[in-house]
Amino acid sequence: MQVENTENSTPKIALVTGGSRGLGRSTVLALAGSGVDTIFTYHANRAEADKVAAAVADLGQRAIPLQLDTGDTSSFSAFVTQVQAALGTYGAERIDYLVNNAGTSHHNAIEATTEAELDGLYNVHFKGVFFLTQALLPLIRDGGRIVNISSGLTRFSVPGSAAYAAMKGAVEVLTRYLAKELGARGITANTVAPGAIATDFSGGMVRDNPEVNKMVAGMTALGRVGVANDIGPLIASLLGDSNRWINGQRIEASGGMVL
Numbered sequence: 470m471q472v473e474n475t476e477n478s479t480p481k482i483a484l485v486t487g488g489s490r491g492l493g494r495s496t497v498l499a500l501a502g503s504g505v506d507t508i509f510t511y512h513a514n515r516a517e518a519d520k521v522a523a524a525v526a527d528l529g530q531r532a533i534p535l536q537l538d539t540g541d542t543s544s545f546s547a548f549v550t551q552v553q554a555a556l557g558t559y560g561a562e563r564i565d566y567l568v569n570n571a572g573t574s575h576h577n578a579i580e581a582t583t584e585a586e587l588d589g590l591y592n593v594h595f596k597g598v599f600f601l602t603q604a605l606l607p608l609i610r611d612g613g614r615i616v617n618i619s620s621g622l623t624r625f626s627v628p629g630s631a632a633y634a635a636m637k638g639a640v641e642v643l644t645r646y647l648a649k650e651l652g653a654r655g656i657t658a659n660t661v662a663p664g665a666i667a668t669d670f671s672g673g674m675v676r677d678n679p680e681v682n683k684m685v686a687g688m689t690a691l692g693r694v695g696v697a698n699d700i701g702p703l704i705a706s707l708l709g710d711s712n713r714w715i716n717g718q719r720i721e722a723s724g725g726m727v728l
Contacts, residue, residue: 480530483708484552484564484605485509486539487571488532489518492618492663495701496568497521501530503705508555508564510537510571531559539571540592545604552608563610566708569598569617569640575633582632594636599643612655614708617644619719621664625727637662641719648717657716661704664723666695690725699724 483500487493488509497507498521507525511518511534518534525532533555537548556562573593575586598617609615619641622634640660647658665685685694703722706712 479561480559481505481565482556482559482561482563483507483566483568485568485570486537486601487512489514489521489534492666492697492700492704493568493570494521495697496570496704497532497701498524498528499698499701499705500566500708501525501528501532503709504530505566505705505708506531506559508533508535508552510535510539512536512538512571533558537571539597539601540573540589542592542596542600545601548601549604549608552605556608562608564605564608564613565610566614566616567602567605567609568704568708569602569615571597572618576629577632578629579631587632590632590636594633595639595643598640602647606651609656613657615644615647615651615656615658616704616707617641617658617660619644619660619662621662621721621723621726623662623719624721644719645717652716657713659707659715659717660719661700661707662719662721662723663700664689664695664721664726666697666700685726688727689723690728693724695722695724 483505485493485497485507488497488507489511493509497509500507509521509532522532522534535548535551535555538544575590577586602615617640619637620634622630623638623641644658644660651658682694686692700722707715707720
């Protein structure tokens with residue numbers, strides 16, 4: 470697609486958090502289809518991570534799964550060392566792309582949300598994204614790309630999503646600042662904001678609950694809910710050279726929700 474990868478060229482390398490399922494899995498596989506090798510993280514399910522790595526191998530590329538809790542900033546220094554070791558197996562010293570995708574869901578009214586719930590969202594969705602990106606900046610090559618995952622919920626409001634959406638809003642602001650501060654290195658930073666996607670996120674609520682599925686489809690211009698493969702290829706495309714002039718932008722991929 471947008472990423473050139475000939476036999477005589479060095480394969481591009483992406484680091485994708487939360488790559489063992491859902492949008493992250495779709496992104497890893499879309500990147501493999503574009504000739505990009507990956508290092509991707511998983512939180513707990515090594516078996517699913519291994520399945521993704523095997524699927525990447527079937528596409529002729531390489532993928533290395535690494536365990537990481539993106540809400541635990543104290544683990545990031547050791548993780549960077551693991552990334553450097555993984556890069557060594559690829560014969561590389563730098564990554565070309567960083568996709569901050571890993572996340573957790575949350576549904577609760579403002580009046581009922583606890584401090585512990587808010588802290589958990591903050592640690593994963595903002596603090597973790599901020600400090601993991603910071604820790605990895607020395608490993609991102611000049612001219613590289615960063616994509617952070619946000620949500621359609623930063624544009625339209627659904628009761629019970631305030632805490633989650635607020636963290637994603639913070640990520641969108643951070644992304645613009647990354648684009649500004651890293652511009653001197655030729656690094657772009659953009660946000661992809663999916664709408665409601667039929668994955669196991671939120672316990673599979675959109676995928677498995679017929680009423681929710683119907684409701685989402687009814688508020689979407691294209692008349693259906695999104696699927697993971699509506700998002701992964703978009704992210705892979707955004708990382709490619711054909712989109713090198715897109716920077717500091719929020720790109721919503723929702724099929725036209727709440728227009």
